[in-house]
Amino acid sequence: MTSSTDPLSLGKSYGGSNVGVGETHVAAGPEVDVVDGASALSRAETERLITEATPDLSVFGPDIVAKAAILIGRYPESRSALLPMLHLVQSVEGHVSQAGVQFCAQQLNLTNAEVSAVVTFYTMFKRKPCGEHLVSVCTNTLCAMLGGDAIFQRLGEHLGEEGRPLGHEDTSGTPGEPGSITIEHAECLAACDLGPVLQVNYEFYDNQTPESAVELVDALRRGEKPAPTRGAPLTDLRSVALQLAGFFPEDEATYRSHVDGPSAAVETLRGAQLAADRGWTAPTMPENTPALPEVEKK
Amino acid sequence: MTTTETTPRPDPVTPVLTKRWLSPNSWRLSTYEQLEGYTALRKALTGTPEQLVQLVKDAGLRGRGGAGFPAGVKWSFMPPNEDKPHYLVINADEGEPGTCKDVPLMMADPHSLIEGCIIAAYAMRSHRCFIYVRGEAMHCIRRLNAAVREAYDAGYLGQDILGSGFGLDITVHAGAGAYICGEETALLDSLEGRRGQPRLKPPFPAAAGLYAAPTTVNNVETIASVPFIVNGGADWFRTMGTERSPGPKIYSVSGHVERPGQYEAPLGITLRELLELAGGMKDGIPLKFWTPGGSSTPLFTAEHLDVPLDFEGAAEAGSMLGTTAVMVFNETVSVPWAVMKWTKFYEHESCGKCTPCREGTYWLAGILERMVEGNGTASDIETLLDICDNILGRSFCALGDGAVSPITSGIKYFRDEFLALCDQNSKAKTTPALAGAH
Numbered sequence: 001m002t003s004s005t006d007p008l009s010l011g012k013s014y015g016g017s018n019v020g021v022g023e024t025h026v027a028a029g030p031e032v033d034v035v036d037g038a039s040a041l042s043r044a045e046t047e048r049l050i051t052e053a054t055p056d057l058s059v060f061g062p063d064i065v066a067k068a069a070i071l072i073g074r075y076p077e078s079r080s081a082l083l084p085m086l087h088l089v090q091s092v093e094g095h096v097s098q099a100g101v102q103f104c105a106q107q108l109n110l111t112n113a114e115v116s117a118v119v120t121f122y123t124m125f126k127r128k129p130c131g132e133h134l135v136s137v138c139t140n141t142l143c144a145m146l147g148g149d150a151i152f153q154r155l156g157e158h159l160g161e162e163g164r165p166l167g168h169e170d171t172s173g174t175p176g177e178p179g180s181i182t183i184e185h186a187e188c189l190a191a192c193d194l195g196p197v198l199q200v201n202y203e204f205y206d207n208q209t210p211e212s213a214v215e216l217v218d219a220l221r222r223g224e225k226p227a228p229t230r231g232a233p234l235t236d237l238r239s240v241a242l243q244l245a246g247f248f249p250e251d252e253a254t255y256r257s258h259v260d261g262p263s264a265a266v267e268t269l270r271g272a273q274l275a276a277d278r279g280w281t282a283p284t285m286p287e288n289t290p291a292l293p294e295v296e297k298k
Numbered sequence: 299m300t301t302t303e304t305t306p307r308p309d310p311v312t313p314v315l316t317k318r319w320l321s322p323n324s325w326r327l328s329t330y331e332q333l334e335g336y337t338a339l340r341k342a343l344t345g346t347p348e349q350l351v352q353l354v355k356d357a358g359l360r361g362r363g364g365a366g367f368p369a370g371v372k373w374s375f376m377p378p379n380e381d382k383p384h385y386l387v388i389n390a391d392e393g394e395p396g397t398c399k400d401v402p403l404m405m406a407d408p409h410s411l412i413e414g415c416i417i418a419a420y421a422m423r424s425h426r427c428f429i430y431v432r433g434e435a436m437h438c439i440r441r442l443n444a445a446v447r448e449a450y451d452a453g454y455l456g457q458d459i460l461g462s463g464f465g466l467d468i469t470v471h472a473g474a475g476a477y478i479c480g481e482e483t484a485l486l487d488s489l490e491g492r493r494g495q496p497r498l499k500p501p502f503p504a505a506a507g508l509y510a511a512p513t514t515v516n517n518v519e520t521i522a523s524v525p526f527i528v529n530g531g532a533d534w535f536r537t538m539g540t541e542r543s544p545g546p547k548i549y550s551v552s553g554h555v556e557r558p559g560q561y562e563a564p565l566g567i568t569l570r571e572l573l574e575l576a577g578g579m580k581d582g583i584p585l586k587f588w589t590p591g592g593s594s595t596p597l598f599t600a601e602h603l604d605v606p607l608d609f610e611g612a613a614e615a616g617s618m619l620g621t622t623a624v625m626v627f628n629e630t631v632s633v634p635w636a637v638m639k640w641t642k643f644y645e646h647e648s649c650g651k652c653t654p655c656r657e658g659t660y661w662l663a664g665i666l667e668r669m670v671e672g673n674g675t676a677s678d679i680e681t682l683l684d685i686c687d688n689i690l691g692r693s694f695c696a697l698g699d700g701a702v703s704p705i706t707s708g709i710k711y712f713r714d715e716f717l718a719l720c721d722q723n724s725k726a727k728t729t730p731a732l733a734g735a736h
Contacts, residue, residue, distance in 0.1 A: 082491030121493040122474035141639040188395040192552035202436035263405035270559030280309035290531030292345040
C-alpha cells in the first residue's frame with residue numbers, strides 16, 4: 001500500500017532509478033494556477049484534462065482493496081502482483097480505465113506511466129468498456145483456413161448494422177449491459193486439433209462453423225449461457241476476470257462445478273484411445289523401481 | 299527392460315503423459331493417487347538433489363518447449379549454495395501457432411505437473427515455484443489451482459513435505475495475452491509485473507533470473523515427464539525415442555487430416571506414420587506443406603514424409619522439432635496466404651524491443667499482404683528475403699528468427715507461387731486499357 005495521496009501518484013522512483021526523485025524546479029517555485037495560467041487551451045478544456053487525470057477511485061471499494069492486498073501477499077516482490085491486479089480491476093470495471101491504472105499504481109507504489117506501460121502491452125487488458133461477454137475468434141493461419149476468418153466476418157456482419165460490420169474489439173449493445181458482446185480476433189488459442197475454435201470469456205467452443213457461431217451469439221444476446229465444449233459453465237467476462245486474478249468461487253458446490261467442467265474432447269484423447277483400442281502401450285516400467293544413480297559427493 | 303540388443307521397437311503410440319487422460323475425473327487427486335500419483339515424489343525425496351539431476355541427465359530428457367535443451371544440464375546450472383532464494387518457473391504460456399499439448403495436459407492431469415514441480419524444485423533446492431499460465435487458458439488455471447489446493451491439503455506442498463524436511467510453495471500465475479511471454483526471459487519480466495520483453499543473455503536465468511535470483515524455467519511437458527523418469531528409471535525412458543532424443547513426446551496433429559488430435563509417440567516418428575494414425579489426409583486431398591513444430595519451424599513438404607521427427611532428424615532436414623505441433627495443409631491452401639497470416643501474427647506479437655524484429659515484421663507483413671491482394675511487384679521476393687536476412691540472427695530473441703521461418707522456407711519450396719502473384723500483377727499492369735470512349 002502506498003502512503004501517497006497525490007492523485008497523479010507520482011512515484012518515488014522511476015523504474016527503480018533515483019533519477020528525478022529530488023525536488024524539481026516546478027515544485028520549488030511558487031504555486032502555479034494551471035487552470036488560469038497562460039494556457040493555450042480553454043479553461044473548460046484544461047479542466048476536462050485535469051478531471052480525466054484525477055478520476056474517481058471510489059469504484060474500488062474496501063473489498064477490492066483487501067483483495068489487492070491479498071494479491072501482493074502472494075509474491076516475494078509486490079510488483080509481481082500487477083498482472084493479477086489488473087485482472088482484478090477488469091473484474092470491477094469490465095476494462096482497465098485510467099482509474100484502474102491509478103488504483104494499481106497506488107496499491108503498488110508505482111507511477112501511472114509504469115502501470116500504463118504494462119496495461120497497453122497485453123491484449124487481455126482492454127482499454128475501452130467491453131460487453132457482458134467477450135467472443136474471441138482464432139484467426140491464426142490454421143483456424144483461419146478451417147473457417148476462423150469466415151466465422152469472424154460472419155459474426156461482425158451479424159452483430160453489426162447494415163453495411164457497418166463490427167470489427168476487432170467492437171461491441172454489440174451497450175457495454176456492460178446484459179446481452180452485450182465484444183468480438184475480437186485472437187491469436188492461436190492452443191486448441192488447433194479442435195479448430196476452428198472460439199472462446200467466450202476464455203471458455204472453449206470447439207469445432208465451430210459460421211452458423212454455430214451465429215447461433216451462439218444469438219443465444220448470448222437472449223441472455224442464455226450455452227455450455228462451452230471445454231471449460232466451466234459460462235458466466236460473464238467480469239466473473240472470469242476475477243478468477244484470472246486468482247479468486248475463485250467461495251461456495252464449494254459452485255467451485256467444484258467450475259473445476260469439473262468438461263475438458264476431454266474426442267480429439268484430445270485420440271492418441272490414448274487409439275492405443276487403448278489396439279492394445280498399444282509404452283514399454284513396461286521395471287517391476288522394481290530402479291535405484292537413483294550414484295553420484296560422488298562434491 | 300531387457301538388454302539393448304533385444305529391445306523391441308516400441309508400439310506406434312506410447313501413452314505415458316497422456317495415459318491418465320482417459321480416466322474419469324483424471325484431474326482429481328483421488329484419481330491421480332490411484333494411478334501411481336505421488337509415488338515418484340516419495341522416492342525422489344529419499345535421494346539427494348544431485349542424484350535427481352544425474353537421473354534426468356542420464357535419461358537424456360530434452361526440453362519440450364521448443365529448444366530441446368537437455369533438462370538435467372539446465373538444472374545443473376543452478377548454484378549448489380542457497381545464498382539467494384532459488385526459483386522454479388514453469389512456462390505454461392503455450393501459444394506457438396499449432397501447439398496444443400500443454401493445455402490439454404494441464405486440464406487432464408494437472409497433478410503430474412505439480413508432482414514434477416516438487417521433484418524438480420527439490421533437485422534445484424528451490425522452495426518457491428511459479429506456474430505462469432497464459433491467461434486465455436482459463437480452464438487450465440482453474441484445474442491447476444484446484445490441484446495445488448488438493449496438494450497442500452494432502453501434505454504434498456507446504457512445509458516439511460511428507461516429513462522430508464523439504465518445503466515448497468507453488469503459485470499459479472495468469473498471464474494476460476502476449477505470445478512473447480513464452481520466451482523465458484520475457485516471461486520472467488512479465489512475472490515481475492513488467493512488459494514482457496526479453497532480457498539480454500548472459501546472465502542466464504540460472505545466474506540471475508526472477509528477482510535477479512537463480513531461476514530455472516522449464517516447459518510443462520518437460521516437468522510432467524519427470525515423475526515417470528523417477529519411477530521408470532533412465533533406461534526405461536530411453537527404450538523410447540532415439541539415442542540423442544529419448545522418450546515419448548506428445549505430437550499435436552492438426553489441420554487437413556481425418557482425425558486431428560494428440561498422439562503421444564516415441565521421438566523420431568515420421569509424418570507418414572502420424573498421418574496413418576490420424577486417418578490420412580482429409581477427404582483424400584494430397585498434402586502440400588506442413589510444420590514439424592509450430593509456425594516458427596521452417597515448413598516441410600511431401601518430400602519430408604519420412605523425416606524422423608526428433609531434434610536431430612528435423613534439424614538435418616532443414617527445420618526444427620520445435621513443439622511437435624504438426625500442422626498439415628493440403629493442396630487447396632495458398633502458401634503465400636498462409637505465410638502472410640503467420641507474418642501478421644509475428645508482427646502483432648513482436649514486443650517492440652529490438653529494431654530488426656519490430657520494423658522487419660511490420661514491413662514483411664505489409665509486403666506479403668500486398669502480394670496476396672494481387673499487387674505484388676517483381677522485386678518483392680528479393681525484398682522479403684533481404685528483410686528476413688536482416689532479422690535472422692540479428693534480433694534480440696528467437697521470435698525474430700521464428701518470424702522469418704515461414705517466409706524463407708515458403709519461398710524455398712514454393713517460389714513459383716510467390717512469383718505467380720507478382721506476375722499476375724505485372725500482366726494486369728501491362729494490359730493496355732481500353733481507350734477512345736468519351
